[in-house]
Amino acid sequence: NAGVTQTPKxxxxxxxxxxxxxxxxxxxxxxxxxxxxxxxxGLRLIHYSxxxxxxxxxxxxNGYNVSRSTTEDFPLRLLSAAPSQTSxxxxxxxxxxxxxxxxxxxxxxxxxx
Amino acid sequence: xxKIEQNSEALNxxxxxxxxxxxxxxxxxxxxxxxxxxxxxxGPVFLLLIRENEKEKRKERLKVTFDTTLKQSLFHITASxxxxxxxxxxxxxxxxxxxxxxxxxxxxx
Numbered sequence: 001n002a003g004v005t006q007t008p009k010x011x012x013x014x015x016x017x018x019x020x021x022x023x024x025x026x027x028x029x030x031x032x033x034x035x036x037x038x039x040x041x042g043l044r045l046i047h048y049s050x051x052x053x054x055x056x057x058x059x060x061x062n063g064y065n066v067s068r069s070t071t072e073d074f075p076l077r078l079l080s081a082a083p084s085q086t087s088x089x090x091x092x093x094x095x096x097x098x099x100x101x102x103x104x105x106x107x108x109x110x111x112x113x
Numbered sequence: 114x115x116k117i118e119q120n121s122e123a124l125n126x127x128x129x130x131x132x133x134x135x136x137x138x139x140x141x142x143x144x145x146x147x148x149x150x151x152x153x154x155x156g157p158v159f160l161l162l163i164r165e166n167e168k169e170k171r172k173e174r175l176k177v178t179f180d181t182t183l184k185q186s187l188f189h190i191t192a193s194x195x196x197x198x199x200x201x202x203x204x205x206x207x208x209x210x211x212x213x214x215x216x217x218x219x220x221x222x
Contacts, residue, residue: 033210042214043157043202050208058209090156097206101147101159 002026006091006105013081013112021076021108023091031094032074033058033102034066036087043090049074081112115141117205119213126193127221134188134216136203143205146186148177151200151215160201161188193220 007022025032033048035058045058047066055066063085065077074093078085088109092102116139126132136146145164149157163170163179163186170177176189190197198220203213 035212040214043212045209045211048209056209059211092156092210097208097210098145098164099162101149101162102157102210103159104156107156 004091004093004103004105006089006108008108009106010109011111013078013110015081015083015112017081019078019081021078021089021091021110023074023076023105024072025074025093025103026072027093027095027103028071029093029095029103030071031097031102032068033092034064034074034076035090035092036060036085037090037107038087046076046089078110083112086110086112115139115205115211117141117143117203117211117213119201119203119216121216122214123217123219125219125221128193128195130193132190132193132197132218132220134201134203134218136186136188136213138184138186138205141205142181142184144207145205146177146179147204147206147210148175148186148188149202149204149212151202157202190218195220195222 004025030051034046035043049055049068091105094102147162148160151157161177163177174191178187200215202215204210
């Protein structure tokens, strides 16, 4: 039982490049979310999913895409990286967010130059 | 807009005392609130969830209250220890979880 696994842990991108942050969980959790964390801004919700095939926008979705083709995986795609997307990204999952909290991954530190 | 706010950015408490952190919400009535702990360089760790029909919930030295009249949740750590030093996050939820900015708690030996 690995929990929530995020890859890569660190990444440097050039402006305009695209990439996918991977998130996988092995706990059969229905709910999954992506957050970014910036100094002074706290955790902000990018996109979330309440089950396979269902995704929705959070507080700061612009510049990011997600898909949820399986229960286990919830990748986050940066379409054209910008310096404003420099941040730490966290993926989280929960069996039932009304009864249990989120289990977070260890994060991906992304720098866009 | 629906807001969730943690009024204190930082809080210093003497070891052994009770630390009390505040979380307020506006323009919204969440079905439940959650509290998390985050250590530097790590992801948040879930601590407690309290529903709107629950006044209080406890877990070891932790206690959370939910006051729907004041639109406020209080998070208490009794007999605080230096190891309790961390950032504590409040979150409101229904189908999605929205976090406050957190309170950095320092327990002074």
